[in-house]
Amino acid sequence: MNLVSIIIPCYNYGWLLPETLDSVLAQTYPHWECLLIDDGSTDNSRAIGEEYQARDARFRYIYQDNKGMSAARNHGIREARGTYLQFLDSDDLLAPGKLQTQVALLESHREADLVYGDMRYFRHGAPDTLSRSANMQDEAWVHGVQGQGEELLNALLEGNIMVSNAPLLRMKLLKKVGVFDEELRWVEDWQYWIRCAMAGAHFLFDPRPEAWALVRVHPTSTSHNAYRMHEKEVQVRRQLTPQLQAIGAARAVDINEIAIVRSAANLARHNLTTGSIPAGIRGYWKLARQTGRYGYYLKSIPYWLKTRLLSQSR
Structure with a gap:
């Protein structure tokens, strides 16, 4: 046994x-x-x-x-x-x-x-x-x-x-x-x-x-502790990208990169609505530069700031 x-x-x-x-x-x-x-x-x-x-x-x-x-x-x-x-x-x-x-x-x-x-x-x-x-x-x-x-x-x-x-x-x-x-x-x-x-x-x-x-x-x-877990998930995924590229796992690289953007957007939204506003703005600005989707991500900043203000006024 x-x-x-x-x-x-x-x-x-x-x-x-x-x-x-x-x-x-x-x-x-x-x-x-x-x-x-x-x-x-x-x-x-x-x-x-x-x-x-x-x-x-x-x-x-x-x-x-x-x-x-x-x-x-x-x-x-x-x-x-x-x-x-x-x-x-x-x-x-x-x-x-x-x-x-x-x-x-x-x-x-x-x-x-x-x-x-x-x-x-x-x-x-x-x-x-x-x-x-x-x-x-x-x-x-x-x-x-x-x-x-x-x-x-x-x-x-x-x-x-x-x-x-x-x-x-x-x-x-x-x-x-x-x-x-x-x-x-x-x-x-x-x-x-x-x-x-x-x-x-x-x-x-x-x-x-x-x-x-x-x-x-x-x-x-x-x-x-979902926020901390998502924060570390992004860190791990960024470390994984070159390792996945090194073994030629093209589909895995694509999945990972999509997930990085999704998680980074979630973190930025969390910061703008309940956390650090400067961190949220930096997060969306970084996403805009990385993806080229300036209109989409930069418009998200005033939207989520407004959501935060409305929730605080209730």
């Missing part, structure tokens, strides 16, 4: 951590180790981690100075001893059958480098109400793309296809692709899936409920 290494980065989520660790204990697949990487927490995370470590030797509590989630995940990867690897954020959960279901799939599909499933969001305090979208309106966005090569890469460049705790990965894939980019504080998982696809990884999808990833929605979760 192959070992699964579960890596949980944690920063000041002691108030939610027991529920997350209990979902690990509830796994029907017993051969796992759980690496809890405490990223410099100042709350009770250490006490909880040490309590679970004392209760079950499969838990390993590891402390590091605060360096960010990617650095914490990378620390876990270096410490991991498993054949397979499962990421889990410290406020999220795994369905009880997730490891068992996905280990069986990887062992019966030797061509697959990772298998991922569907996910459901739930509001903190209401675990029985599930949604396919973070706004709790049950809007599906996981389309089950699988395979490898150009089609997979293009789908990932259209947008993320899974949450961070959805896949189970072969450790040999991580050794091939490398670790997470520690400079990224947002969208680091999406960027990693793209790197996997560019390295030729084969993705497998299985939507069965027993393998669902469960994502908690609460005031401090990343689900409520």
Whole structure:
């Protein structure tokens, strides 16, 4: 029975951590180790981690100075001893059958480098109400793309296809692709899936409920930081362009460039309506120069400023 290494980065989520660790204990697949990487927490995370470590030797509590989630995940990867690897954020959960279901799939599909499933969001305090979208309106966005090569890469460049705790990965894939980019504080998982696809990884999808990833929605979760995520998405996409050009992925380059313009316009609109007005003006001016659509983008500036003033006057 192959070992699964579960890596949980944690920063000041002691108030939610027991529920997350209990979902690990509830796994029907017993051969796992759980690496809890405490990223410099100042709350009770250490006490909880040490309590679970004392209760079950499969838990390993590891402390590091605060360096960010990617650095914490990378620390876990270096410490991991498993054949397979499962990421889990410290406020999220795994369905009880997730490891068992996905280990069986990887062992019966030797061509697959990772298998991922569907996910459901739930509001903190209401675990029985599930949604396919973070706004709790049950809007599906996981389309089950699988395979490898150009089609997979293009789908990932259209947008993320899974949450961070959805896949189970072969450790040999991580050794091939490398670790997470520690400079990224947002969208680091999406960027990693793209790197996997560019390295030729084969993705497998299985939507069965027993393998669902469960994502908690609460005031401090990343689900409520859409602006920062879009901001970093633009940064990642701009870094990807020369890499995609280097491998001759013409369609991927086109998809990426269209998405850059779309996301940059969304950021500019956000700044003009609720954020920094100078940043919004700079954003639209840059888009006008890049695309040559001066009339369209420069007319957007007074339109969204007027929208802002009207909303403030109500």
